Amino acid sequence: MSPVDPRAxxxxxxxxxxxxxxxxxxxxxxxxxxxxxxxCLDDFIELHGDRQGGDDAAMVIGLARLGGQRLAxxxxxxxRTLEERGRRNFGMAHPEGYRKAQRxxxxxxxxxxxxxxxxDTPGAYPGVAAEERGxxxxxxxxxxxxxxxxxPYLAVVIGEGGSGGALATLLADSxxxxxxxxxxxxxxxxxxxxxxxxxxxxxxxxxxxxLEASNLLxxxxxxxxxxxxxxxxxxxxxxxxxxxxxRLEARLLQLTQRGFDPARRRARYRQLDGLFEA
Amino acid sequence: MAISPGYTRAxxxxxxxxxxxxxxxxxxxxxxxxxxxxxxxGCSHHARIGAHERIRQLVDKGSFQEWDESLAGTDRLGFxxxxxxxxxxxxxxxxxxxxDALLTGAGTIEGHPAGVAAFDFGFLGGSLSTAVGERLAxxxxxxxxxxxxxxxxxxxxxxRMQEGVFSLMQMxxxxxxxxxxxxxxxxxxxxxxxxxxxGSIASFAALGDVILAEPxxxxxFTGARVITQATYEQLPAGFQTSEFHHARGLIxxxxxxxxxxxxxxxxxxxxxAPNRETDRILA
Numbered sequence: 001m002s003p004v005d006p007r008a009x010x011x012x013x014x015x016x017x018x019x020x021x022x023x024x025x026x027x028x029x030x031x032x033x034x035x036x037x038x039x040c041l042d043d044f045i046e047l048h049g050d051r052q053g054g055d056d057a058a059m060v061i062g063l064a065r066l067g068g069q070r071l072a073x074x075x076x077x078x079x080r081t082l083e084e085r086g087r088r089n090f091g092m093a094h095p096e097g098y099r100k101a102q103r104x105x106x107x108x109x110x111x112x113x114x115x116x117x118x119x120d121t122p123g124a125y126p127g128v129a130a131e132e133r134g135x136x137x138x139x140x141x142x143x144x145x146x147x148x149x150x151x152p153y154l155a156v157v158i159g160e161g162g163s164g165g166a167l168a169t170l171l172a173d174s175x176x177x178x179x180x181x182x183x184x185x186x187x188x189x190x191x192x193x194x195x196x197x198x199x200x201x202x203x204x205x206x207x208x209x210x211l212e213a214s215n216l217l218x219x220x221x222x223x224x225x226x227x228x229x230x231x232x233x234x235x236x237x238x239x240x241x242x243x244x245x246x247r248l249e250a251r252l253l254q255l256t257q258r259g260f261d262p263a264r265r266r267a268r269y270r271q272l273d274g275l276f277e278a
Numbered sequence: 279m280a281i282s283p284g285y286t287r288a289x290x291x292x293x294x295x296x297x298x299x300x301x302x303x304x305x306x307x308x309x310x311x312x313x314x315x316x317x318x319x320g321c322s323h324h325a326r327i328g329a330h331e332r333i334r335q336l337v338d339k340g341s342f343q344e345w346d347e348s349l350a351g352t353d354r355l356g357f358x359x360x361x362x363x364x365x366x367x368x369x370x371x372x373x374x375x376x377x378d379a380l381l382t383g384a385g386t387i388e389g390h391p392a393g394v395a396a397f398d399f400g401f402l403g404g405s406l407s408t409a410v411g412e413r414l415a416x417x418x419x420x421x422x423x424x425x426x427x428x429x430x431x432x433x434x435x436x437x438r439m440q441e442g443v444f445s446l447m448q449m450x451x452x453x454x455x456x457x458x459x460x461x462x463x464x465x466x467x468x469x470x471x472x473x474x475x476x477g478s479i480a481s482f483a484a485l486g487d488v489i490l491a492e493p494x495x496x497x498x499f500t501g502a503r504v505i506t507q508a509t510y511e512q513l514p515a516g517f518q519t520s521e522f523h524h525a526r527g528l529i530x531x532x533x534x535x536x537x538x539x540x541x542x543x544x545x546x547x548x549x550x551a552p553n554r555e556t557d558r559i560l561a
Contacts, residue, residue, distance in 0.1 A: 124480075126500035126508045131518060134528050136499040140484035143453045163437070164449060164480040164499070171450050185437045185446040185477075190504070194439050195359040209442045210355055221443060266457055269450035270415060273354075273408050 018207040022188055024180040025159050029234035033060060033075035033118040036158060039241030040248060041066050041073065050103055054096030058089045058125070061104040067249050069256070072108040074101050074169050075118035092125035095138035098168050105145045114152040114252055117169040122187050124165035139164045146171040147266050152255035154248065157181040173255050173265050175221065176247065179228040182211040183221065220272065224251070299323050315535045324492050324535050326472060328374060329381035329398035332431050336539050337385035337394055345384065346416050350377035351409030355442050363440040366402060374401040378409040379434070382417035384424065388543025390550055393421030395430040405438035406477050411448025414482065415455035422458040427549055429542065431469045432483040436476020449481035456485055465549045467542065470520065470529065471495050488545060491520035491529045
């Protein structure tokens, strides 16, 4: 383990705990989006393509039912096998992925379908082709699309929630976070490279960023932390889904019943940090 | 009035009134370079300038009324990397003469009223903090209330790591505020200058109704160094420059700083002009 700066106010225990949290969220046996979608939702039908020339496998969209409610689904998808990991780019979307998400938001608005998003991405894909095709523009437009969506919208962070790539499907009316999932301004490795000029300081960065799920609830960014089976979601996918499904159903019902207005969602993200008087 | 140009230390060659271009290394008298708006008279390299100098260059003399001038953020996470974040903030505030990395206000540009925001790259890399996000959102809202177009000059490394997830959420805050401008049918002119990266270009800065950029500015989501480290890809010539994005339909026009005010004036003249027939029909 790399030495921690002795001047740091972060205790070694906190550093170890923060890093353990990140490692569970990235566990190779952790259920990915489709694993949870298949176990939590009924009749999932995957749709394909952004209708502009691409179909990014790192972003999955589709239609499903939950109880009596029909809905639209958008999810970051990681691969399990070597071949699938490559095909899905480790859950890191290109612009086509974000445009595919926009297409889903448009479709949901037109058909008056509530949306559930599943977030599990290290971030947007950091590559030449992604930049050439307007990665930043695609993410910005997806943020805008979420804040204009005229139907109830629920987001669940199920694993990694890295930077702007995660935000592209996070700006919901209600945000749930699995116990061992996290949301961060940058991956711990990227933050360490920026802050310490050494990605090996990732544990220290993870602690300094305070990226454990429980903090998101205290800060008002998340509305609910979803417990995982003892040891983490990777120990039992069915048990994880059994905990998650009724909570999704309850949240969605709550969002639908309270009457819906996208202006309320925009106000939530306008006032979110609560540091300044309105 | 003696206003520091606020360029970053790397581009201030010495303290003896001379300016050395960081691109071609030629040296010119500081007064001459101030006259060319800190564009190198030899090679046309656009040196980085601070927020105060940017406002001085773009807004009509004497017309600028600053908004939210005392709005400053706090160290929400108690963040410490190699130094305490509070120390970095105090130092930047003293050096850049700003409470955080953004200066906002109302003024006229070639006689046209507008809300104006300018990022200060010398202030912690112009990074998007809660205070920057809040001041930006308020500037957008003030513009909507006053029924004036909004112009933002961005020079920002992206989200400020030291404010963690709060910084990330400023992307959402800024986009949420922009919705008010759109509802009021008011234009947002986004001007990208060197560099505009990460969370800043992936939120408000990419959403201009019209997007302009200074020549050869570095603009992109992921920095070239990180891309190379992550993918080992060869970077194409001119990767992530203004011209690169313009060629791909992502930026409307690349404008030399010496012509920027005039171009803005032309844009505002068209965008702010009353159009009686459609205004009547669409009202």
